[in-house]
Amino acid sequence: MTEDIFAAARAFLDREGRLIERRLASVLFDGADASGVIDAVRAYRNANGGFGHGLEPDKRCPASLPIDVECALGILLVASRGDATAGSGDPVADGLVRDACDWLASVAAPDGAVSLAFPVMERYPRAEHWSDWTYTPGLNPTAGLAGRLHQLGVTHPWLDRATDWTWVRLESGFEEDAHALIEVMVFLAHVPDRARAETVGAHVGEWLSKADWYRADPADPGYGLTPVHLAPSPDSPWRRLFDDTIIEGHLDRLVRDQQSDGGWPITWEPPGGASTLEWRGIETLRALRTLRAYGRL
Incomplete structure (x- = not known):
């Protein structure tokens, strides 16, 4: 079976x-070898160091968007965990990830936070839920981007700012949906300050119980993030x-x-x-x- x-x-x-x-x-x-995945991801890269071209398939915008950078980082992490071949391409060493951080720094708010997308996507086909709410900087995707970069072992001035901003937001409480919470969970799992992560992480179960778009019931046929997400x-x-x-x-x-x-x-x-x-x-x-x-x- x-x-x-x-x-x-x-x-x-x-x-x-x-x-x-x-x-x-x-x-x-x-x-x-993971190098084939890295080459495939590189095809979605723009000259400014960001990623676009519908790497996240719900919008077909070729311009660089933070959500597409996050998708690129996630794919590279999956490939690196599954790669059994030593010496395959390293996206951190060859500058792919560093250039993406430089681009994020160029589009971030002064405090380091970034939004999921920008109005440029409105010129291209997109799912209905990709609308102007995605233009506001927030934990989704700032926390998830920072968490994935920490997981990759990256150091960068923008990552420092984004990490500080995320701590400030989380230590004042959490009132967002399950999409933002899964980004926070990535951050807390990989941020270097483990004592601080454990203190904040103690609240995740409570936050999850109140989060919209969390689908706890396996029989529920609707959309939502589940425990196995x-x-x-x-x-x-x-x-x-x-x-x-x-x-x-x-x-x-x-x-x-x-x-x-x-x-x-x-x-x-x-x-x-x-x-x-x-x-x-x-x-x-x-x-x-x-x-x-x-x-x-």
């Missing part, structure tokens, strides 16, 4: 997935927030959600057919990684 799940999902990625997910699957499951592996520092029953329920739901074509569905409306398939490839790879991490594959 599990072999069928895996084979059907890989066939879906081979048939419908974009190059990045196919390259990532090769790194994660076939032991391929927030703790995608048993060794996640946030696994402690969820009891075994709820994790197993969401893993069962993840298995049931695989479609007859081998891929996983999405629960929102991207701007077009290509974006839909790109997202389904992303979600299919996420499902495989989660199921494997929890011993279901």
Whole structure:
């Protein structure tokens, strides 16, 4: 049964997935070198050091946007964790990540915070939820960007400012949704000041219980972030927030959600057919990684 799940999902990625997910699957499951993923990510890079061109598929804007930088960092981190080959390309050493930090510094508010997107995206196809609310600097994405950069071992003046800003925001409380909270959880998991992270992290369970767009019930068919989004592996520092029953329920739901074509569905409306398939490839790879991490594959 599990072999069928895996084979059907890989066939879906081979048939419908974009190059990045196919390259990532090769790194994660076939032991391929991560340099191919880095090359694929580089295709979304702009001359200013940022990333665009719909790397996050809900908008087709070619201009650099912070959300696309965050996606690039996340992809590079997945590739580096799965790469079994020593000496493959290092996006930090070759300047790919440093240049992205320079670009973030150029578009950040004076306090270091950045927004998800800019009005330039309005000239291009985009999902309805990508609107002017994404122009306000906030924890989503500033905390997540900072957390991923700390995870990569980066040092940069903008990262220092963004980290200080995030601490100030978190230590005054949290009243945002689950999308912002998952960014905060990345930050708290990787920021170097561990004592401070543990103190603030003690409040995450309480914050989560009140957050919009958190989907605790495995039977809920609607859109939302689930416990296996927030703790995608048993060794996640946030696994402690969820009891075994709820994790197993969401893993069962993840298995049931695989479609007859081998891929996983999405629960929102991207701007077009290509974006839909790109997202389904992303979600299919996420499902495989989660199921494997929890011993279901």
